[in-house]
Amino acid sequence: MKVKKTMMNKSILLILLFGYQFASGQQTYVFTKGLFVNGVHHYGREALYIDTVAWQLYNQTLQKPQALTTAKQDSATNRITWTAIAADSAGVFKSRRFGAGGYLYLTYTAKRHQNVLLNIKGNSAVYFNGVLHAGDPYGAGWLYIPVTLKKGLNELYVRTYFQTSAAIIFPEKPVMISTADSTMPHVVLNKQNGVLQGAVVIINSGLQDLKNYQLKSIVSGKTLLTNTPVIPAMSSRKVIFNFDARDISSTGKYDCSITLQNKNKSVDEKQFILEAVDSSAKYSTTFRSQVDGSLQYYSVTPQLNGTKDNAALFLSVHGAGVEAIGQAKAYQSKDWGTLVAATNRRPRGFNWEDWGRLDALEVLNLAKEKFKPDPQRIYLTGHSMGGHGTWFLGAAYPGNWAAIAPCSGYPTLKDYGSADGKIPDSSKDIFEQMLLRAGNQSDVISLANNYKPFGVYILHGDSDKVVSVNYARQMKKLLAAFHPDFNYYEYSGGEHWFGDQSVDWKPLFDFFKWHTRLADTAVNQIDFTTSSPGISSTYRWASILQQQHPLQYSNLKLVRDRRHNKITGSTKNIHMLQFSLKDLGANTTVSISLDKSDTIKYTTVSANDSIILELRQNKWVAGAAPSLNEKGPHRYGTFKEAFNHNMVFVYGTAGDKQENEWSLNKARYDAETWYYRGNGAVDVIADKAYSLTKYKDRGIVLFGNSNTNSAWKELLNDCPILVEKNKITAGNKVWRGGDLGAYFVWPVKSSFITSVAVISGTGLKGMQAASANQYFAGASGFPDFMIYNIDMLQSGAHAVKMAGFFNNEWKLDSEEFKLQQ
Structure with missing residues (x-):
């Protein structure tokens, strides 16, 4: 049914007011008084983190805060204390010190044991009765976390971000649909x-998993049913549903009714608005992501007068928020x-790195398939954080673009940190150097x-106070030293956003129109750098398959002389290469000379031939393709790679x-964070439910150790890192104690693409030390493995025992890791 104007305005108003309740009648408790302390934690874009409150909590030395009591004693003269703080009339806690490593302490005294929903805005995480839950750092307001009130005192340690509000909602029923964060296409x-x-x-705030449920949609009288995945007890999940809009024949607003049902019995029902637009209007379309099976979307500004094959394609990447x-x-x-326009999976998401990068590539490939553009006229542009995304994606995939145009952007997260802070530029500590090496792709x-x-x-606007014009000037100076084809324009008086022309700038698109991408056959000179073949391995007809030292920069300079069938060049930090020889034809003898090694002569056997080259004892020789069980572009590490292939979270039940x-709580916390950060959805299962056959070719995130998680034996029996109760073994090195934690990745041997990421500890303290999930911060560097103890929360890198990378055969190699002496 088409929505009348008055109904439409009412629906929009309800959406705008959607804050602490789903519908009228639900009780809500808003926190108005608390205690605050700052300067007690540091979480950023790296594996290391500092948190005095968490360290005390895990060591059971945390005293109940009171006004003016000590939270942290740095020295005899530097004492950090808790301070009383009150919310304003809107229920918002504000302090100039928020965002400076602070915690807000709140309490609630319950009359009885009860499951409720926790809604906090403006925080990066929260400990609720000692259990860690995801935060809502951008204040979106739609994160509702099921928690259990215990009778009596309930304590919240809220890791503050900027201004913060907090409430407890007493739901009318344990299972509900929330449409506040729906992902919907235009019709x-x-x-x-x-x-x-x-x-x-x-949202499932009940004590039983939701199984065999369905979502029923009704649009203009058309009904469709969609089976839902399992929603575990005391958790929420974003769920895909189908709807039939074929009877919508005119533009406007339409009701969409969805009902969650079990055995044909309605559990909850919601309505929201669909928008139908003409084919010439800007619109959004949804797709199921290959990263995790969740529903994502991208938006389209259609070609004027209708889409035509072999036209241009512009990929635009947006700014934060x-x-x-x-x-x-x-x-x-x-x-x-x-x-x-891709989404980065969220308006802030991953800064167009990590899974934001994958989202951009997914959208680019979908757009190529849908619009069939001229492959020589594909362009990349973006604004602010999207300006960084343009610099990053342009550098990572130089073979994709005819031209790029960063607008009001910053080049690296080392100089401009945005919400998660900056990536450290350098470190004197050998362990932190190893961790930062894992983030080299961002530079x-x-x-x-x-x-x-x-x-x-x-x-760039020359009056930009958000992203200084000095970043543009920095890149102008850098390009001027070597680049033959760039244009630079400072918009006089332009602030960060000076209208739509901040991105839709005619001279910029004229510049695009003058540029076409050369065909591979026309490219005979290559100068290509990558930090990881697992992120970017190929430029045109040359591919870097393996490095000598993982995640250090690799460079390949080549000149191809097609007249004489010669390839010459130099390499840096490359162990194995592949050259496509299809442009040279069949039965052609090719001479290849690299790094002053002996010339390699090879005669092509087909018109689509290629050659593998391997560096052996500092000499290049013709080789064979590496086994798919070895490292390669298909699976190269690091720890974060296991999150890329429709991952499943496997929690331990054997401890x-x-x-x-x-x-279980850690798996829930990571699922909550993945949903918030990446608009994602993930299966969370017990170890006894896991099997390689059922979850074939899916990445695994395993929580626990070899004694507490029964899936360990099936997945990690050949791994050189073994975490047991009170003991970690890595090769011939052993550490003992119950306070050791570890992150590491290992290939799944029954698959050629997937890995298992292990989040582990030798005891409860070690497991708790592994609780932080900074791997979801965009561009944070995590190597293949990292072993540490709980004192990392106090002393940072000094508590790291071992960190580094497996070699190309997935073996421990002393050249590729650092070990505490």
Whole structure:
């Protein structure tokens, strides 16, 4: 049914007011008084973190805070104390010191044991009765976390961000649909609208897993049923549902009704608004991500006068806090191409690195398939954080673009940290150096030679107070030293956003129009740098398959003489290469000379031939393709790689009560964070439910150790790192004690693409030390493995025992890790 104007305005108002309640009648308790302390933690874009409150909590030395009591004693004269703080009339706690490593302490006295929903805005995490839960750092307001009130005193340690509000909601029923964070497409008229997909959040604050439930959708009288995945007890999950919009034939707003049902019995029902638009309007479309099976979306600014094959394609990456549809709406339609805006999986997400990078690549590939552009006219642009995304994606994938245009952007997260802080530029500590090496892909300054093959247009307002114009000037100076084809424009008086022309700037698109990408056959010179073949391995007809030293920069300089069938060049930090020889034809003898090694002569056997080269004893020789069980572009590490292939979280149930509770709570915490950070959804299962057959080719995140998680034996029996109760063994090195923690990755031997990421500890303290999930911070560096003890929360890198990378054969190699002496 098409929505009347008055109904539409009411629905929008309800959405705008959606804060501490789902519907009228639900009781809500808003916190108004608390205690605050700052300067007690540091979480950033690296594996290390400092947290005095967490350290005391895990060591059971945390005293109940009171006004003016000590939270941290740095020295005899430097004492950090708790201070009383009150919320304002809107229930918001504010302090100039928020965001400076602070905690807000809140309490609630309950009359009885009861499951409720916790809604906190403006925090990065919270300990509720000692259990860690995800935060809502950007104040979105739609994160509702099921928790259990115990009778009597309940304590909250809220890790503050900026201004913070907190409430407890007493739900009318244990299972509910929340539409506050729905992912929905537009209905585009005259397209295939029979089965479209949306996603809503189902909240389960009951004690039983939800199994065999369905979502029923009704749009304009058309009904569709969708089976839901399992939603574990005391958790929430974003769930995909299908809807049929084929009977919508005119633009406007329409009701969509969804009902959660079990055995045909309604459990909850919600309505929200669909928007139908003409095919010439800007619109959003959804897709199921290959990263985790969740529903994501991208937005489109259609080509003027209809999409045409072999037109241009513009990929636009948005700034922090901007939705993809807002990005698309900033552009006027062009008569020579289509613009698509990816999402980074969230408006802030991952800074276009890690899973934001994968989202951009997914959208690019989907857009190529849908719009069939001219492969030589694909362009990349973005604003603010998207300006960084443009610099990063441009450098990581130089073969993709005819030209790029960063607008009001910063180049690296070493200089401009955004919400999660900066990546440390350097360190004197050998362990931190190893950790920072895992984030080398983020440093586009070290990858700058990759910009050489395409045009670069830099646009920045000279009065930008958010991202200083000095970043643009820095890149202008860098490019001027070597780049033959870039343009630079400072908009006089322009602030960070000076209207739609901040991105939709005619000279920028004119610059694009003048540039086309050369075909591979026309590219005979290569200068390509990568920090990891697992992120970026190939430029044109050359691929870096393996490095000598993982995650250090590798460089390849080549000259191809097609007239004489010669390839010459130099390499840095490369162990194995592959050259495509298809441009040279069959039965052609090719001469290859690298790094002053003996010339290799090879005769092609087909018109689509290639050659593998391997560095042996400092000489290049013709070799064979490495086994897929070895490291390669298909699976290279690091720890975070296991989160890339429709991952499943496997918690342990074979330990004692406290260990099992930690494992389940940690899996829930990571699932909550993945949902918030990445608009994601993940299966959370017990170890006894896991099997290699059932979860074939899916990444695994395993919580626990070899004694507490029964899936360990099946997944890690050949791993050189073994975590047991009170003991960690890595090769011939052994550490003992119950306070040791570990992160490491290991290939799943029954698959050629997936890995298992292990989050482990030798006892409860070690497990608790592994609780932080900074791996979800964009571009945070995590190596293949890292072993430490609980004192890392106090002393940082000094408590790291071992950190580094496996070699190309997934073996421990003393050259590739650092060990505490």
